[in-house]
Amino acid sequence: MVERTMNEIRESDDSVTCAGCAAKARADVPAHVHRAPHNQRTYTLxxxxxCELQFWWPLQADPSVYEGEGFEAYVDYHTGKRPFPRWAEPLFAALPPHRxxxxxxxxxxxxxxxxxxxxxxxxxxxxxxxKSIAVAREKFHLANVSVxxxxxxxxxxxxxxxQFDLVTFFEVLEHQDAPLAFLAQVQRLCRPGGIVAGSVPNRDRFLARFDRRLGDGDLPPHHFxxxxxxxxxxxxxxxxFTNVDVTTTGALPYRQIVAKLAALFERRLRRVASLRWLVLPCKVLAPALAxxxxxxMRLAPSHLFFRCTAPATKPS
Structure with a gap:
């Protein structure tokens, strides 16, 4: 991300409608700007x-980042090698006995x-x-999944x-360019009084700025x-929605942090021939650095898990 100059901000239209509450929002001075390598568009935070929501403008989704493997995570999805998402674990802690x-x-x-x-x-x-739906069918033998x-x-x-007794969406809401319209659709699909749950990245997570510098996954056109x-x-x-409960989740176990640091060192250092000799020393230091x-991550975990109840009457 880079910062715009004061003159650039004055010359631009820095008043937009909030995606979460329809209030008028103004860009910070100076405002954060992101030039997306995926589509070469410029977005402002x-x-x-x-309502305290932070959102990127213009709000316009670009579906090509998913199937085109615009980000590393989708390679794991498509190969069937992705581990179970740790931010979904809280869902299974308190589900009602009725299925x-x-x-x-x-x-x-x-x-x-x-x-x-x-x-x-x-x-x-x-x-x-x-490609992900194909994995769901082949790996988990799920019949009622579709593109x-x-x-x-x-x-x-x-x-x-x-209608559905339980509607979930993990790591989906942050992708939406019209979140209130999306949630209205969720309500119509959920039975009155049903459970709605899922997760989003925690913008206040530990080392969030550093994390975003390592990759574009938390930036548009991926996350808005x-x-x-x-x-x-x-x-x-x-x-x-009622009974809205939001808790932090997603902290990695120590061993996984060590493994991720070691993999990061190897991936980054091997790109520069003169630095390849540092790969082994950095791997040795990874346990201490972790x-x-x-x-x-325990003080400020990576994700927010939400659970709430759909209205008792079905919306029109």
């Missing part, structure tokens, strides 16, 4: 003074649906990424009179919305 129909929006490789099926839910899922937009799926479900706990609660309450992020 906005901060709403009303029903579950829908996972942005189900990816189907890992969450597979686990829900194992405890008695009837799993259904949609994703924009055809679909939420609009098309909602329309088809409405024709069939279908940055949430704090307060901003997330306000968005769900504005959308009409202590700080291990502590930091």
């Amino acid at each position: 906005q901060r709403c003074p009303n 029903g129909r579950a829908l996972d929006i942005g189900c990816g490789d189907g890992a969450v649906l597979h686990r829900l099926a194992q405890i008695g839910y009837e799993p259904h899922g949609i994703d924009l990424d055809e 679909s937009t939420l609009d098309a799926f909602e329309h088809a479900s409405g024709l069939r009179g279908e 919305l940055w949430f704090s706990r307060a901003a997330l609660v306000r968005l769900f309450e504005r959308a009409g 202590v700080v992020p291990w502590i930091g």
